[in-house]
Amino acid sequence: MNFINPLSKLISHPFLGTATPSEYSPIVLTGVLLSLIVVYIASKLGGEISRKIDLPPVLGELVAGVIVGASALHLLVFPEGGAEASNSVVIGLLQFINNLTPDAATSIFEAQSEVVSVLAEIGVIILLFEIGLESDLKELQKVGYQATVVACVGVAVPFIAGTVGLVYFFHFPVIPAIFAGAALTATSIGITSKVLSEIGQLKSREGQIIVGAAVIDDILGIIVLAVVASLAKTGEVDIVNVIYLIVSATTFLIGSILLGKFFNKSFVGIADKLQTRGNIIIPALIFAFFMAFIGNAIHLEAILGAFAAGLVLDETDKRKELDEQVKPIADILVPIFFVTVGARVDLSVLNPAIPSNREGLFIAIFLIAIAIIGKFVTGWAVFGQPGINRIAIGVGMIPRGEVGLVFAGIGAASGVLDKPLQAAIIMMVILTTFIAPPLLRVAFKEPAEPQKPVEKPVDGVTDS
Structure with a gap:
């Protein structure tokens, strides 16, 4: 995904003939601006209503996205979700105002959607940069081994249970079952970390374990996705690619943190020398975008x-x-991400009146149960931490969010997933994404495990 795509689509599309990009760029820009108006109104209304009923604002943004998106108002829809220009209210308005041909409307719809998607991607990059700033590296290192165990359990349990269950109970072929099982492994670090930040628990022991586990979980998810994608294409796993991903992911994270210790002084020195506005934020964003670029360039995230x-x-x-x-x-940017995540969800897959959805509903019930239980048990994978809130850790790992939708999208594009199984995965993603934020808030109100009583010294003697 890049900024050049929308313009190149307009230039190369055959219906445009000799038209110059400048003739259609204003229309694309108008569509983007209207989409952003929809995004910001939806995010503010959703967030404010959610806050008034004592729920995390991010949940309100997600729900607002569902309302303005493919499930209801069609103000914000995307072609990769199966929508066409005729489904978009915004494009319909542009078509009416500018007297566009259907082909022109389609091309502009694709270009406008691509720009909004790019802005959403930048939004999630900024979100994770902000979460990194709010996290405590020293505390994160303290819970590193705990987070690794939590992540491994959170990937292994739902993957194995989901794959085996689909093969034995629903008689799916092995490759589609493996793909669906892989979709159960993901955890949405964006959604969970945002909620943790909103409720003031990001720097708690539980919060640091959840964030650390979600980061490791994301890396493991990328590796799993690479494995199942190669399996879908060739019927066999590319071992060399899997090894490359494991080595590059580990080297990237550890190396960037170690090198960062040397970069810190340079960053402060640069910021002090710059005299114009943005002397701190601009170098910081350059560093964040460069690191994001490196992550993408080596086929990570x-x-x-x-x-x-x-x-x-x-x-x-x-x-x-x-x-x-x-x-x-x-x-400015993060609400675009959360609203578009909700807007991409099509709740029509939940309608049992449609015969093709009924099979998917039964499969979905199974996948949802595995998705929740498989992550919830991770709270009990934590050891050596007296007084830890295991329920909060388990709940914090539940949401699949945009990561699960990526699995569903790639599986559908490769032809591995049939419609019932694809619908079931989407339902699983929807439910886990929406139930986790309120449950996480409730979980942190629950008392943690009681601390072990400290033995009082007897006759003035203390244990050495």
Whole structure:
């Protein structure tokens, strides 16, 4: 996904003939602006209503996205979800105002959707950069081994249970079952970390374990996705690619954090020498985007690079100033991500009146149960942490969000998933994404495990 695509589509599309990009660029821009108006109104209304009923604002943004998206108002729809230009209210308005041909409307719809998608991707990069800044690297390192265990359990349990269950109970072929099982492994770090930040638990022991596990879970998810994608294409796993992903992911995260210790002084020195506005935020964004670029370039995720950049800069003397300067940027871009996640969801797959959905509903019930239980048990994978809130950790790992939708999309595009199984995966993603934020808030209100009583010294003698 890149910024050149929308323009190149307009230039290369055959219906345009000799038209110059400048003739259609204003229409694409108008569509993007209308889409952003929809996004911001939806995010504010959803967030405010959610806050009034004591729920995380991010949940309100997701629900608002569903309302304005493919499930209801069709104000914000995307071609990759199967929508056409005729399904978009925004494109219909542009078509009426500019007297566009159907072919022109289609091309403009694709270009406008691509731009909004790019903005959403930048939004999630900024979100993970902000989360990295708010995280404490020292605390994260303390729970590193715990987070690794939680992540491994959270990937292995739902993957094995989902795959085996689909093969033995629903008689699916092995490859589609493996693909669906892989879709159960993902955890949406964006959604969970945002909720943790909103309820003031991001720096708690539980919050650090959840965030650390979600990052590792994302890496494991990428590796699993690479394995199942190669399996779908060739029927066999490319071992060399799997080894490459494991080595590059580990090297990237550890290396970026180690090198960051040397970068800290340079960053402060650069910021002090710059005299114009943005002397702190601009170098920080350059670093975050560079790290995101490296992550993408080595076939990992841009969000992992942004998160690592945030962790590194959290150690600098400029951290507090940087925290404050990132917030307005996040307020502008992050809502685009959450609203578009909701807008891409089509709740029509839940309609049992449609015969093709009924089979998917039964499969979905099974996948949802595995998705929730498979992540919930991760809270009991934590050891050596007396007084830890295991329920909160388990709940924090539940949401699949955009990551699960990526699995469903790739599976459908490759032809591995039939419609009932694809619908079931989408339902699983919807439910886990929406139930996790309110459950996480409730979980942190629950008392943690009682601390072990400290034995009082007897006769003035203490244990050495």
